[in-house]
Each structure stands twice: as C-alpha cells, then as structure tokens.
Amino acid sequence: MTETSEALLEVRDLVVEFPTRRGILRAVDQISFSLMPGEVLGLVGESGAGKSLTGTALIGLLEPPGRIASGTVRLKGQQINGLPPEELRKIRGRRIGMVFQDPLTSLNPLYRVGEQLIETIRTHLPLSEAEARQRAVDLLMEVGIPAAERRLDSYPHEFSGGMRQRVVIALALAAEPELVIADEPTTALDVSVQAQIIAVLKRLCREKNTAVILITHDMGVIAETADRVAVMYAGRIVEIGPVRDVIKSPRHPYTKGLMGSIPDPEAEAERLIQIPGSMPRLTHIPKGCAFNPRCGFANDQCRTERPPVRAVGKGSVACFLDEAQLTALSLEARR
C-alpha cells in the first residue's frame, strides 16, 4: 500500500444517498479515485451525474438528509469522513478549499471583500488583523485584481462576475490548502473571461503545488488543464485515466460518445453528443450497467450485472467489453 501513503486524497467506494419517501436514492455509487499532491483531476459528466455531490461529500458539506452511506475519504492517509463536525470544519478552507459555480452568489453581499478574506485567513492562520490584511492584499494581487489594496474595501456587487470569481478563488486559497475542489468555476461566467479564470486557478495551484479537482462538463477546459480525468455517469465513475488517453482514445462506450461533445476548432459547428437517449434519473437507474439502455454494445450481462472496474492501459474502465474490444473502440475514436 505504498500508493496510499503517497496519495494526497484517496477515495474508496464512496456512496452518497438521499433517503426519501419513495426509498433511498443513490446519487453517488461506489466511486473510487485518488489524487497525488499537486495533481489536477478533471471530473466530467452530464448534468446530474453526481459531480457536485461528490465534491460536497468530500468536504463534509452534504445537506441532510443527504449522507455518505459508505466508503472512505482519506486525506494524506487520515480518514476524514465521519470526523466530528469541528474537526471537519478545521479541514475545510485550511486543507481543502472549495470554489463554487456562481461567483455572484458565493460572496456575502453585506460584507466587504476584505472583511470576508480577513475573516477566512484569521479563522485558519494565527495572524494579526494587520498581517491578515496584508495577506488579503497579496491574495487579491495574485488572482489578478488591480488596485488590490483599495478593492479590499469594496462590496461584492462592485465587482464584475469574473472579478468576483477571482475573489472566490482568493478565498479558497486563503490558507494555502493542499486541495481545491472547483465546481464548474466558469460555467456562470461570460465566455470571454472563462479562460482567464481557469488560467488563474491553474497558475496559482501550480505555484503552490495545490491539487485540484476540477468539476466541469467542458471537455475543452479539461483538455487544457487536467492531468487525469474521471468520467461520471449516473453516480458512477465509468472511466478514469490520463487526460490525453481519455480524450484522444476513450475506451468506455459512454466516454467515447461524450468526447464527441468537445468543440473541434477545425470543424465549423460543434459536434454534439451522439449518444441517443438521456441519463436516467436517480429513481430509474437501470439494473446492471447504468449505461446499458443507451449503449450500442450492451449484452445480457450488461443488463443484469454491474461491470467491475478494470485497469486498462494507464487508467481504468467499468465495462464488460474485453480489452481488445475497448482498444478497438479507442482506435475508432481516434480516426
């Protein structure tokens, strides 16, 4: 288990459930992955695949009745799911930072940006008010906010969306966490600033050797930013591997379809997902492989048994097709 001791984050068989009147809904179903220090992992999948819930589960912020039903989350070998709330709180912001989708709603409208930064800094670091203020200025400069010293006294509504997301990133990085979970950090932003925000996040995390879980459904962003990528479908990770492999030669039939959605700069129009049908709702997840109703390769086994996760190449895939068939798929995708 040498890998365990090296890994920054180690997620094993994580299950997130919502007890409802009509039974228990499994939104995240036995996902496993690990993350090295400083590594950027892309988490992709259609809306509703369970990406955000995975992120919130990792930092222990699932809203009841949602809960981690089983599995473990280890940070540098220490299990953090199930820790007392106060212990978890000390990890949040300090060791794991979080960036949410919508910068317009992430900041408290009634407090100055500086107040929110200083509050966060002083919650985690033993700094005086003046030292924290200086650090806040530095942070704002690092995320590329001009006239940082003066902007400290501005309220969130006085910033544009892109600038606000920079502030949010500054807040997430305020205590130099080892891991940042960024949940669709650019989806709510104007297309023209999306690339800048990703660039800021990427640069800072590389400088500070911060690992990132980048949740997005934008494969273009993943291609440019991530080291590895995990593809989620109906609460499960169907494929995980180095970003180049997954994008250039996807093995899982779902990933293969999904890759069709990357905008191709050569092509005039964006190609869309070619997979027929849509992702099942949590109440109607099919037996066996969750993808089987939409999969062109589905056989009887796919409709009854859940495919195991198998190592293929440098990554792993959850599919019954054998290695030769998967490779054939990946070659076909490459054409």
Next chain:
Amino acid sequence: MLAFVLRRLFQAILVMLVVALVSFSLFRFVGDPISVMVGQEATQEDRERMRQELGLDQPFPVQFAAYVGRIVQGEFGISYRVGRPVIDLILERLPATLELAFCAAIFALVFGVGFGVFTALRRARFSSKAIMTFSLIGVSLPTFLIGIGLIYLFSVELKWLPSFGRGQVTDLGFWTTGFLTLSGLKSMVLPAITLGLFQMTLIMRLVRSEMLEVLRTDYIKFARARGLSDRAVHFGHALKNTLIPVITIMGIKLGSLVAFAIITETVFQWPGVGFLFIASVQSVDIPLMATYLLLVALFFVTINLIVDMLYFIVDPRLKSGVALARH
C-alpha cells in the same frame, strides 16, 4: 441618498395630508360642530354669525387649508368633553402609551428575533416545535383574551403582578415615567407582554422563515466551505442577511403597537392615549378623536421613514443604486 430621503419625505407628507383630510372630515360629517359648541337657546342668527366667525361658510378646500394651517401651528382644538386643549390632554397621556409601546416593542423584538433564530437553527428540536406551536396560539388568540388570561394567572392566582394601572409613576416635569419605581416596572410586565405578544410571534415566524431561506443560499454554503465556525456562519453571515428584509416589516409592526395599544390599555386600565381615545369615542369628542388619528398616523409615518433610512444604511447595495436582488 439625498434624492432618496427627499422622495420618502415627500411621500410621508402626502400620507399625513390624506390622514388630515380624514380627520378633518370627522368635524364636517360627524354631527354639526356649531350645535355642539353653542347652547340650546342660541338663535339661528347666533349660529350663522358663529359659522362665519369660524369660517365654516367657506368652501371645503379653504376650510381644509385653514385646518392644516392650524395643525401645523400646533392648534388641535378644545376637547368637547373636558374643555381643555386636546393637545394638552394627549401629551399628558402620551408617556404612558409610549413607555408601554416601547416595552412591548423591545419584548417583541428580543424574543421574536431570538426565538426565530433558535427555531431556524434547531429545526428538528422538540423545543423548536413546541415554540412554533405555541406561537400559533399567540397569533390566533385575540389580545383582550390574552390580557385577561395573563391577569388571571399572574395577578389573581399567583398574585405576582398588578392587574391594572401604571403603578407609582415619577413626574419629570415634561414626562411621567413608570420606569423608576418597582411598582411601575411590575405594572409594565403584563400589559407589555399582552401588547407585544402578537408582534412577537409575527416577527419570530418572519425571522425563522427568512433565516431558513438565507441558510440555503450559496454564500452560506461557501462560508461553511471556507471553514468558518458555526457561530460566525450563523450569527455573522446568516443573521445580518436575515434581518435586512425583516427590518421593514418589523418597523411597520412595531409602529402599529401604538395603535393596538387601545385594547391593551382598556384591558389593563392603562392611563394612556388609547384609553383616552375610547373615552372620547363614547362622548363623541371629535377634536380628540381627530387628533388621536393624526398622532397615530404621524407615528407610522415617522417609523417608516426611520426604517427606510436604516435599510439604506445597512444594505451597501442600495447606496450604489444597485437594485436589491435577493441574493
């Protein structure tokens, strides 16, 4: 900011004019003021002469303008019943009502906000559910029943607190206060609770639902994700955002305490303006009724004005002219 203040001020003056019109109409349409003022044996000529002297033969707008002019100069007329200037009678009684309304407001605010926050944060607790159920009673029972119930329990059965009057008051010259003696303070408890209970439950429910809403917002989730303590999240970030939309409504509610005081003052024989008003209605004392009306309206308008200013000061988004978005 100045434009905002001026606009609000203009609106306030408009409201006061409308109320003045209503109270002026009382004089015109509730009985004939001349027959109230002159004796039985006055001749028709006497009446006509008096009508002219008082300007009652003038067209309505002129009379109304004259009325407003008198009010502005502080002339509210002579009480029919007591024969003294109405304004003196009211000013004598005002401290009692204002002290009562003040205590009721403090009670309603402190417990309303306190319980509201508690029941929002500890939603699943039995005590929260108990408070919520109990508050339903507070909303649905009429004030006088609550007053009588409290009197029965604390005055008749337990004999802890007096059941009527202000107790011993201290005359400060311009103001009589019940705050400086023990009996004055004890006398305040039951009436203040009676008057404030309804508003307290309203504020509590308002704060609770607003707080629950705020706790679901992204910035609260983000505040938690930043690792802030529960205390900072709840009382630093959530409470402030909860109270802003609540301020306006609370202001109006508390302003209405002065008007609602009529019932409480009657139940507790509290020597305030509400009690005086009831007496003036019984004897059709128009000048007093009209003045009371103006006074209550003035109260509402002033409190509203203050609340608007407060809103302005507390919410930074208003200062820069950004429309107040919910989140």
